[in-house]
Amino acid sequence: MIFRIAVRNLFRNKRRTLIVLTSVIAGTIAIILNDSVGNGMVKQMLENQINLHTAYIQIHNKGFSDEKSVDRYIKNQEYIDSLLSSNSDIKFYSKRIITFGLLNSANSSSGVNIIGIEPEKEQFVTFIKRSLLEGNYPQTGKRDILIGKKMSEKLEVEVGDKVVAVSNTLDGTVKSELFRVCGIYQAGSSEFENTNVYIPIDFADSFIEMNRGVHEYAIITESLDDVDKTQSSLINQLGSDYELLNYRELLPLLVSYVDVYRKTVIVFYTIIGLAVFFGIVNTMLMSVMERIQEFGVLMSIGMKTKEIFKMVILESFVIGIVGTIIGFVIGNIIYSYFHYNGIDLRAFSESLHSLGINAIIYPSLNLQLVINSLLVMPVTSVLGAIYPALKATKLMPTDAMRYV
Amino acid sequence: MEIIKVESVTKIYNTGAIAVKALDSVSLGINKGEFLVIAGESGSGKTTLLNIIGTLDNPNSGKIYLENNDISRYSKDELSDLRLNKLGFIFQAYNLIPVLTAIENIEFSMMLLGIPESVRRKKALEIMNDLGIDELANKKPNQMSGGQQQRVAVARAIVNDPLIVLADEPTANLDSKTGENLLDLMEKMNKEKNITFVFSSHDNKVINRASRLIMLKDGQIINN
Ligand SMILES: Nc1ncnc2c1ncn2[C@@H]1O[C@H](COP(=O)(O)OP(=O)(O)OP(=O)(O)O)[C@@H](O)[C@H]1O
Ligand SMILES: [Mg+2]
Numbered sequence: 160m161i162f163r164i165a166v167r168n169l170f171r172n173k174r175r176t177l178i179v180l181t182s183v184i185a186g187t188i189a190i191i192l193n194d195s196v197g198n199g200m201v202k203q204m205l206e207n208q209i210n211l212h213t214a215y216i217q218i219h220n221k222g223f224s225d226e227k228s229v230d231r232y233i234k235n236q237e238y239i240d241s242l243l244s245s246n247s248d249i250k251f252y253s254k255r256i257i258t259f260g261l262l263n264s265a266n267s268s269s270g271v272n273i274i275g276i277e278p279e280k281e282q283f284v285t286f287i288k289r290s291l292l293e294g295n296y297p298q299t300g301k302r303d304i305l306i307g308k309k310m311s312e313k314l315e316v317e318v319g320d321k322v323v324a325v326s327n328t329l330d331g332t333v334k335s336e337l338f339r340v341c342g343i344y345q346a347g348s349s350e351f352e353n354t355n356v357y358i359p360i361d362f363a364d365s366f367i368e369m370n371r372g373v374h375e376y377a378i379i380t381e382s383l384d385d386v387d388k389t390q391s392s393l394i395n396q397l398g399s400d401y402e403l404l405n406y407r408e409l410l411p412l413l414v415s416y417v418d419v420y421r422k423t424v425i426v427f428y429t430i431i432g433l434a435v436f437f438g439i440v441n442t443m444l445m446s447v448m449e450r451i452q453e454f455g456v457l458m459s460i461g462m463k464t465k466e467i468f469k470m471v472i473l474e475s476f477v478i479g480i481v482g483t484i485i486g487f488v489i490g491n492i493i494y495s496y497f498h499y500n501g502i503d504l505r506a507f508s509e510s511l512h513s514l515g516i517n518a519i520i521y522p523s524l525n526l527q528l529v530i531n532s533l534l535v536m537p538v539t540s541v542l543g544a545i546y547p548a549l550k551a552t553k554l555m556p557t558d559a560m561r562y563v
Numbered sequence: 564m565e566i567i568k569v570e571s572v573t574k575i576y577n578t579g580a581i582a583v584k585a586l587d588s589v590s591l592g593i594n595k596g597e598f599l600v601i602a603g604e605s606g607s608g609k610t611t612l613l614n615i616i617g618t619l620d621n622p623n624s625g626k627i628y629l630e631n632n633d634i635s636r637y638s639k640d641e642l643s644d645l646r647l648n649k650l651g652f653i654f655q656a657y658n659l660i661p662v663l664t665a666i667e668n669i670e671f672s673m674m675l676l677g678i679p680e681s682v683r684r685k686k687a688l689e690i691m692n693d694l695g696i697d698e699l700a701n702k703k704p705n706q707m708s709g710g711q712q713q714r715v716a717v718a719r720a721i722v723n724d725p726l727i728v729l730a731d732e733p734t735a736n737l738d739s740k741t742g743e744n745l746l747d748l749m750e751k752m753n754k755e756k757n758i759t760f761v762f763s764s765h766d767n768k769v770i771n772r773a774s775r776l777i778m779l780k781d782g783q784i785i786n787n
Contacts, residue, residue: 161674163667164663167662171661171662452658453658456659458646459646460647460652460671461644461647461675463640464639466675
């Protein structure tokens with residue numbers, strides 16, 4: 160019956176109830192859209208980086224990630240190859256030679272990471288082949304070099320142009336080598352395009368005289384969920400001569416950025432929550448003040464102050480719940496549309512690009528965000544009703560009745 | 564049997580600089596089954612006395628005993644329970660809950676007592692039948708006349724078989740005939756169910772029916 164009274168009270172001033180209800184609906188929709196866009200964005204950033212270069216797990220010689228010097232290469236490749244190809248959780252892997260060097264064109268020069276890849280295998284491990292903008296993917300046995308779009312602009316070179324790479328060889332002598340730009344790739348991030356260039360691994364081997372040594376194994380497991388399991392089993396088998404890092408360990412900055420971003424949603428909830436909160440305080444206060452006399456009657460009949468308190472809270476909570484349900488449905492309809500079609504932010508693509516975010520964002524919700532979107536407004540509606548409800552219970556019944 | 568005892572109750576209202584002594588050492592006993600009228604001119608303290616007996620307000624000094632229990636010791640919640648179980652109120656302005664229908668208004672206090680829906684519905688219908696207002700059952704207060712609302716208020720006041728019903732000028736807003744009908748109703752309940760009624764009024768219709776009349780003047784009882 161208290162519930163019935165609460166609901167009927169809401170119908171008493173329909174316009175007022177509708178205004179608060181609308182703000183709750185709008186708040187819920189805003190939360191769903193903001194969360195899903197933000198989450199989709201950071202998820203994309205992380206996935207871009209993993210798919211473009213990092214892969215899920217990398218194997219290096221011990222100490223390589225501390226100092227990437229060419230002499231920290233992996234010696235026992237046959238053993239690792241046999242381990243990886245017999246592990247059923249591993250989908251693909253490829254080997255890389257990595258050195259830091261200088262790339263010179265006729266007009267300009269730039270410091271680069273020169274990455275020697277096994278072209279046939281690398282295409283299954285990362286997206287680099289699919290990221291080709293023009294020209295061709297490097298081929299084994301050729302003086303091919305694949306560079307990023309930004310790099311091509313910086314060096315003012317096009318496909319077919321010659322560039323000279325300079326790097327230390329394994330024994331420490333400085334050596335230069337001529338390459339031909341076979342292709343230009345586009346990555347999600349301009350930073351990435353500016354640092355990484357790809358050459359075929361056999362040519363890298365002869366360039367820096369590695370004698371068939373490699374620096375890195377990049378591994379893809381069947382799914383991201385298998386990463387930890389595969390990593391620890393490989394650590395067991397390989398022992399302490401190698402370092403085995405998963406993508407979270409390889410991209411600590413990005414991962415912590417994602418974490419930080421996920422925490423900043425609290426700020427957003429607070430802002431939206433506060434806006435709705437004050438609306439609710441205001442409305443409930445008006446509604447309570449109008450009914451002070453009625454509360455006096457209820458008290459004289461024998462209703463306890465805590466029951467009156469509950470009734471006022473319940474009224475607000477009903478708005479919170481109804482608004483959340485409606486907002487959740489509408490929010491999810493909008494969300495599903497953009498989840499499949501994406502939000503086109505090409506107008507801002509310059510700045511997004513430098514952050515490693517795609518121009519088209521696919522909003523993405525996860526369970527936690529769904530729970531949040533269902534909780535924020537009902538909680539706000541209860542909090543917003545506390546002060547008005549206290550106000551309703553503070554008076555003696557006679558004071559209350561004298562109000563009108 | 565004395566069910567209520569008022570012992571030298573004083574009530575002072577402080578409004579700004581002036582203190583108004585609304586009740587000045589009032590003592591009074593009320594017996595079971597009385598149809599008691601407290602009369603007196605406007606401002607004499609009738610409402611104040613009724614509210615204090617009804618535990619809706621606290622005296623500045625003096626004591627109220629309800630069935631020999633000193634109610635000044637009661638907590639807020641205990642007073643609520645006391646009102647719920649032992650007291651019924653009828654106000655000048657009817658004061659039904661506007662969002663509830665007549666029958667829901669009558670059921671309300673039974674709901675607070677935790678009586679199951681089917682039982683309270685039956686009891687509310689019974690009492691409406693007794694008072695001849697069954698056809699009002701599903702009407703909201705704003706769909707009823709003043710007299711009809713006040714009848715519903717009477718039903719609400721007596722439905723829990725209270726020890727005493729306190730009625731503050733119940734006929735003041737009603738025309739003379741409707742007022743008489745309402746009084747008939749309350750007299751009937753008084754006789755048939757032996758419910759004690761205490762009125763405040765300066766309406767002669769009410770005063771004429773009193774089983775006992777108390778006159779208030781400037782917060783003091785001048786006859787008993
Ligand atoms: N809340 C209050 N604050 C200040 N003074 C009050 C208050 N309530 C009543 N009074 C004063 O106390 C005195 C008694 O008032 P009370 O309402 O009990 O009179 P009454 O006999 O019921 O009058 P009426 O016939 O007009 O209803 C009056 O002088 C009134 O002005
Ligand atoms: Mg009065």
